[in-house]
Amino acid sequence: MAHCMGPVLLLLLLLLLGSASFAGGNRCVDAAEACTANALCQRLRTEYVEQCLGRVVNGGCPRSRCHRALRRFFSRGPQALTHALLFCPCASPACGERRRQTFVPACAFSGLGQEPPSCLARMDACERSRVCRPRLLTFQASCASVPITQDSCLRDQGPSCLRAYAGLVGTAITPNYVDNASARVAPWCDCRASGNRREECEAFQGLFTRNRCLDGAIQSFDSQWPSILQDQLGSHHDPGQRLLQVPSADRPLEGSSLQSILPVLVLQALL
Numbered sequence: 001m002a003h004c005m006g007p008v009l010l011l012l013l014l015l016l017l018g019s020a021s022f023a024g025g026n027r028c029v030d031a032a033e034a035c036t037a038n039a040l041c042q043r044l045r046t047e048y049v050e051q052c053l054g055r056v057v058n059g060g061c062p063r064s065r066c067h068r069a070l071r072r073f074f075s076r077g078p079q080a081l082t083h084a085l086l087f088c089p090c091a092s093p094a095c096g097e098r099r100r101q102t103f104v105p106a107c108a109f110s111g112l113g114q115e116p117p118s119c120l121a122r123m124d125a126c127e128r129s130r131v132c133r134p135r136l137l138t139f140q141a142s143c144a145s146v147p148i149t150q151d152s153c154l155r156d157q158g159p160s161c162l163r164a165y166a167g168l169v170g171t172a173i174t175p176n177y178v179d180n181a182s183a184r185v186a187p188w189c190d191c192r193a194s195g196n197r198r199e200e201c202e203a204f205q206g207l208f209t210r211n212r213c214l215d216g217a218i219q220s221f222d223s224q225w226p227s228i229l230q231d232q233l234g235s236h237h238d239p240g241q242r243l244l245q246v247p248s249a250d251r252p253l254e255g256s257s258l259q260s261i262l263p264v265l266v267l268q269a270l271l
């Protein structure tokens with residue numbers, strides 16, 4: 001076993017350096033570390049990453065399995081942690097890029113290098129889906145904006161708007177951040193070929209791109225940030241200890257087989 005320790009220690013060192021250099025300024029990295037430190041969050045996240053990176057025979061990804069695993073992540077994971085990953089506030093493109101990539105957009109969101117489909121097609125697919133339809137209705141109701149109030153949401157609905165938005169991740173209209181320089185979100189679709197349904201198409205798109213309640217709720221997540229992660233990170237200040245929890249929450253590094261740990265560590269580096 002001794003001759004195998006070299007690469008493993010090197011990998012551990014690289015991971016330590018990597019997290020140390022980012023920890024100060026990148027809240028999406030902080031959110032990822034908080035999730036790693038929580039056995040349930042970590043297990044559900046590993047599940048969706050594995051599913052979403054899987055390949056099917058025709059070269060695509062197993063999107064429906066990826067979507068199901070994402071829905072499980074948000075329905076069963078601790079909300080403080082799952083929302084911290086989804087809404088981590090960013091001030092740099094590096095953070096914004098990480099936030100945009102967190103939920104494996106190549107499989108869950110956009111497909112592999114294709115042109116965006118029509119939003120009408122996405123909307124119709126959602127209407128036909130018994131998973132998607134109620135979630136879209138909830139999102140519409142929970143993120144309804146009213147121009148005159150302070151936070152732009154109806155009756156302090158900011159938090160339920162964020163929950164409803166998270167509920168759309170893993171459906172036919174999975175939204176994501178559209179770039180790494182803003183907190184703008186949208187599903188992967190456009191209204192170019194919508195013909196005489198253009199208004200309907202733009203109204204649907206506007207639920208994401210021109211929604212002051214949703215924008216305000218995402219922004220105000222920023223102000224709650226310290227309390228969200230304080231408890232989660234408080235007991236895991238020693239980075240060495242945190243890494244020992246990576247392979248599995250209830251098993252120390254010694255005594256585990258290296259073959260089972262290495263892929264997990266590599267997966268960690270990707271997350």
Ligand SMILES: *[C@@H]1O[C@H](CO)[C@@H](O)[C@H](O)[C@H]1NC(C)=O
Nearest residue numbers: 093094095097098179180181
């Ligand atoms: C941000 O996005 C732009 C455009 O997609 C890309 O060229 C750039 O590399 C990204 N920045 C980072 C830090 O990933």
